[in-house]
Amino acid sequence: MYRINSYDKALVDIFSPAEFFQLSDEDPPGIPQNVQCSVSDDGTVSVSWDTLTEPDLLGYAVFAGNSEDAPFLQVTTDHEEEPNFSYITTLETLTENIYLKVRSSDTRHNYSEFSTVCIAARPDIIPPAGPVLYRLDPTNFGLHIEWIASPSTDVIVHKIQRKREGGLQWSTLVEYGINGTIATGYENHLKIGENGGNLYDTIASHLYAYDFRVLAEDDAGHVTSSEIRTVTPYDSGLRGTITNLQAYEGAPVGFSDPFIGLTWDYDDLEGLHNFLIYRSVDNSPMQAYATTNGRGGINFFNVISGEMGKIIPGQFGWEDLELGVPNVDTGGGAQQGGSTTDIRKYTYRVMARHFDGGFSPLSAAVVISVDIRRQ
Structure with a gap:
């Protein structure tokens, strides 16, 4: 404020009306640098930056937005004198980040450019939408x-x-x-x-x-x-698959009649009842022929739970001791060594059966030819 003072010979002061005058100042303060920001687990947003040293600095203002391109709103209510600020935000939102920037102002209300945007990640407390x-x-x-x-x-x-x-x-x-x-x-x-x-x-x-x-x-x-x-899965009745069915010729100890032995593998043991053996001799139709548990007996016990009586994994087997009666040469016309009709062809297939009515597919056929004459 300026005014002019004059006085007369009697030294009486007379003042002119006051006039306001100041030097022109249109230079803004510096841009806040090194802006740091974070959001804590309780929703506290903290922002800090380097101190500016302009003598006419009035303070700082902090602005926040939900994206870098969206409008920013001022979150400070007054010019902050210290180079830091904090406030509370909600975490109950799907917006993952908060975007913050700072500018300074001086006593002439000149405003700096905004600082570089600082991005603070909100703690994720919201579970995903359910599948x-x-x-x-x-x-x-x-x-x-x-x-x-x-x-x-x-x-x-x-x-x-x-x-x-x-x-x-x-x-x-x-x-x-x-x-x-x-x-x-x-x-x-x-x-x-x-x-x-x-x-x-x-x-x-x-x-x-x-x-x-x-x-x-x-x-x-x-x-x-x-x-x-x-x-509950649909039960088609089909169970496991019989594999590695093989046939061999042998004779029991102390007997002269030959027999045919079968061996096979089967791994679906839960609820297994027995195996049904199908046999065809020469060109006769395949028929159900014998029942065995493949372990020297007829059936397994129906054990639903517990270890007692459970079937031990491993190979199964069975012996066919009834191969038929050899032909008798009554006419003397057979070649030395017996009739060729005593060599029979045996075809076998095996099916597993379970207590609940389930069954395996019939195995692949195995074929063996045996001379059934007594040795």
Whole structure:
């Protein structure tokens, strides 16, 4: 403020009206540098920057936005004198980051340019949206499972899991995500698309009901499960497959009559009742011929649970001691050594039978020719 003072010969002061005048100042203060920012687990946003040293510095203002291109709103209510500021924000949002920038102002209300934007990640406390297990059907080919993936963009892995109904331990059938796909034993029965997938579970036993679920896990470790659904696999009646059926010729100790021995492998032992032997002699039709448990008896016991009486894995076998009666040469016309009609062709096939009515497919045929004359 300026005014002029004059006085007369009597030294009486007379002042002019006051006038305001100041030097021109249109230079803004410096731009805040080295802006640092973070968000704590309780939602506290902290921002700091280097101190400016202009003598006419008035303070700083902090602005925040939900993206770098969106409008920024001032979160300070006054000019902050210190080079730091904090406030509380919500974490109950799907917006992952907060974008912050700072500018300074001086006493002439000149404003600096904004600082470089600082990006602070919000702590992720929100689990992903749940996947949907929308199909779980028993079929002749196994349990058909279809699901819709979680729509959350931060999901890094999906898991398809199964357990026996009433059980506690879940097993993962398929796991897929940013690190690839793990589907041991299911690679040929799996299709995965951008929005979900489908799977045929060909391993689940028809003897049990199963619970299924789909899990989605995000990059913060939060997991959301689909609805748990329960299903019992369809029982087509077919069980395991008989393999390595072989035939050999022999004679029991102390006897002169030949016999034919059979051996085979079978690994579906749960609930196994016995084996049905089919036989054809020469060109006769194949007929059910004998029943054996392949271990020297007729049947296995029906053991539902527990270790006692369970079938020990290993090879099965059976001996055919009734190969028929050799031809008798009454006309003297046979060549020395006997009739060639005493060499018979035997064809065998084997089928496993289970207590619940299940059965294996008939094995491949094995053929052996034996001279049935007494030695």
